[in-house]
Amino acid sequence: MNEADPSSGGWFEDVDREDADSVTESIRTGSAESPAAWPERAVESGFAADEDEYYKILHDATMRATREAVQEAERSDDKQLMHGIRAMDDCERVANELAERVAEWAGSRHEDAETGVEYARELAESDEEDPLVSLAERVRDLDDEAADLRSHVERTAPEVAPNLSALAGPVLAARLIALAGGLKQLARKPAGTVQVLGAEEALFAHLRGRAPSPKHGVIFVHEAVQGTHPDNRGSAARALAGKLAIAARVDHYSGERKPELDAELAERIERIQARDVDE
Amino acid sequence: MSDLPVGVERRAFDGRESLATEGEAVYGEPTADGWRKWDVRRSKLGAMLEKGMDTGLSGGETVLYLGAAAGTTVSHVADFAGPTYAVEFAARPARDLLEAAEPRRNLFPLLKDARKPETYAHVVEPVDVLIQDVATRGQAKVALANRRFLDDDGRLLLAVKARSEDVARDPDAVFEEVLTTLREGYEVLETRSLEPFHDDHLAVVARPD
Ligand SMILES: C[S@@+](CC[C@H](N)C(=O)[O-])C[C@H]1O[C@@H](n2cnc3c(N)ncnc32)[C@H](O)[C@@H]1O
Numbered sequence: 001m002n003e004a005d006p007s008s009g010g011w012f013e014d015v016d017r018e019d020a021d022s023v024t025e026s027i028r029t030g031s032a033e034s035p036a037a038w039p040e041r042a043v044e045s046g047f048a049a050d051e052d053e054y055y056k057i058l059h060d061a062t063m064r065a066t067r068e069a070v071q072e073a074e075r076s077d078d079k080q081l082m083h084g085i086r087a088m089d090d091c092e093r094v095a096n097e098l099a100e101r102v103a104e105w106a107g108s109r110h111e112d113a114e115t116g117v118e119y120a121r122e123l124a125e126s127d128e129e130d131p132l133v134s135l136a137e138r139v140r141d142l143d144d145e146a147a148d149l150r151s152h153v154e155r156t157a158p159e160v161a162p163n164l165s166a167l168a169g170p171v172l173a174a175r176l177i178a179l180a181g182g183l184k185q186l187a188r189k190p191a192g193t194v195q196v197l198g199a200e201e202a203l204f205a206h207l208r209g210r211a212p213s214p215k216h217g218v219i220f221v222h223e224a225v226q227g228t229h230p231d232n233r234g235s236a237a238r239a240l241a242g243k244l245a246i247a248a249r250v251d252h253y254s255g256e257r258k259p260e261l262d263a264e265l266a267e268r269i270e271r272i273q274a275r276d277v278d279e
Numbered sequence: 280m281s282d283l284p285v286g287v288e289r290r291a292f293d294g295r296e297s298l299a300t301e302g303e304a305v306y307g308e309p310t311a312d313g314w315r316k317w318d319v320r321r322s323k324l325g326a327m328l329e330k331g332m333d334t335g336l337s338g339g340e341t342v343l344y345l346g347a348a349a350g351t352t353v354s355h356v357a358d359f360a361g362p363t364y365a366v367e368f369a370a371r372p373a374r375d376l377l378e379a380a381e382p383r384r385n386l387f388p389l390l391k392d393a394r395k396p397e398t399y400a401h402v403v404e405p406v407d408v409l410i411q412d413v414a415t416r417g418q419a420k421v422a423l424a425n426r427r428f429l430d431d432d433g434r435l436l437l438a439v440k441a442r443s444e445d446v447a448r449d450p451d452a453v454f455e456e457v458l459t460t461l462r463e464g465y466e467v468l469e470t471r472s473l474e475p476f477h478d479d480h481l482a483v484v485a486r487p488d
Pocket residue numbers: 321322323345346347348349350351352353366367368369372391392393394412413414415
């Protein structure tokens with residue numbers, strides 16, 4: 001039972017122990033049908049001087065291989081999330097654009113034609129063989145696709161960035177990651193940059209001297225900003241951006257969920273909202 | 280009540296006795312004189328020892344641990360066992376597992392799927408003890424698939440979580456079904472509920488049949 005199939009050997013066979021990459025590769029992608037007394041075999045074959053040395057090499061090799069595999073898995077997870085949120089935004093935008101076209105077209109036929117995606121959905125109900133109905137069906141399908149993508153983002157963002165998702169909500173968290181170009185990139189940004197992510201166009205206008213300094217980018221939609229009196233929204237956005245930047249760092253560097261961040265944010269915002277405003 | 284394995288002791292932390300092993304702290308547990316408290320509420324194997332199950336562990340054995348997560352339990356295992364292979368398939372907890380393994384020369388972390396033993400049989404040697412805590416559907420199947428690693432007189436120490444198999448069904452019926460599947464390859468020696476430390480879990484000691 002515990003005899004190895006002679007065709008499938010141990011991870012150290014045909015591997016140069018000085019070549020870290022080939023060692024890592026062998027741990028990660030090798031395989032065998034059954035286990036065998038690998039430490040003994042490694043010593044017999046001269047790979048290691050004794051079992052102590054074998055285990056020392058094995059420890060370094062498994063640490064390195066696992067670290068590499070973990071990094072790769074996480075890297076690809078945040079990239080997947082970025083594709084998801086971008087596809088969701090695209091579907092929503094195109095659905096809205098096409099809905100406008102549908103409304104305009106329908107308006108040329110009926111006086112009581114309405115506008116928006118909801119109206120296109122209504123038109124799509126009809127079974128008529130008609131180019132307008134067919135276009136309305138596309139709007140409905142795109143809108144359904146956007147909803148599916150939204151649930152996908154809501155499910156995966158908390159896995160990729162548990163703290164950021166808890167503070168910002170999964171959709172906004174995904175949007176911030178996408179705007180930064182990845183979780184690692186977001187984790188390296190100072191709070192001031194996080195605050196204006198997504199407001200790049202407004203920022204460039206400001207730098208060219210044509211507009212006031214933007215106070216907030218996509219985080220503007222967050223309830224911490226929306227629920228604050230306009231006079232205090234700048235402070236709220238700054239406080240929020242600060243906590244989001246910390247959450248992104250925790251997510252990237254440790255990945256551990258820290259519920260105390262939620263409480264700290266709530267407390268900061270509560271204090272800002274309690275400030276007097278000049279009427 | 281069976282004896283604790285060598286390397287596991289009852290020690291006082293803040294005036295309260297608790298299981299403990301000797302090693303570097305991993306999850307913020309209290310330490311004293313180089314010993315770290317083994318929080319049995321966070322560890323099913325710890326709860327099995329606390330409840331006096333006959334695990335057959337004596338210390339120094341070779342171990343394959345499936346479902347290592349962030350390394351809470353497997354770090355204690357590595358403190359008293361010999362070569363300890365830790366398999367976990369989720370990247371996020373595996374990052375913490377790496378930290379627990381860093382100072383433990385006998386702990387070998389592997390980011391692998393326990394349903395595919397052939398992807399780590401080229402690394403893992405035959406073991407005296409197979410510990411499994413995967414909390415996922417098909418727990419008995421995972422134990423059967425990994426039976427190939429276990430020496431003929433080795434022990435399987437298994438924590439079965441009923442809700443992982445089926446949230447809606449009566450836990451006792453789920454446990455019965457898991458045990459029936461398990462008996463295709465194992466002789467079940469002892470089973471015990473892990474209450475009050477862990478709800479909804481059945482602990483199983485078995486040996487290859
Ligand atoms: C209840 S947790 C384990 C806790 C850990 N044993 C401890 O006490 O420190 C279950 C773990 O099993 C992992 N898991 C589930 N299915 C798995 C599989 N097929 N292969 C490897 N790990 C798996 C999960 O990712 C999770 O981290």
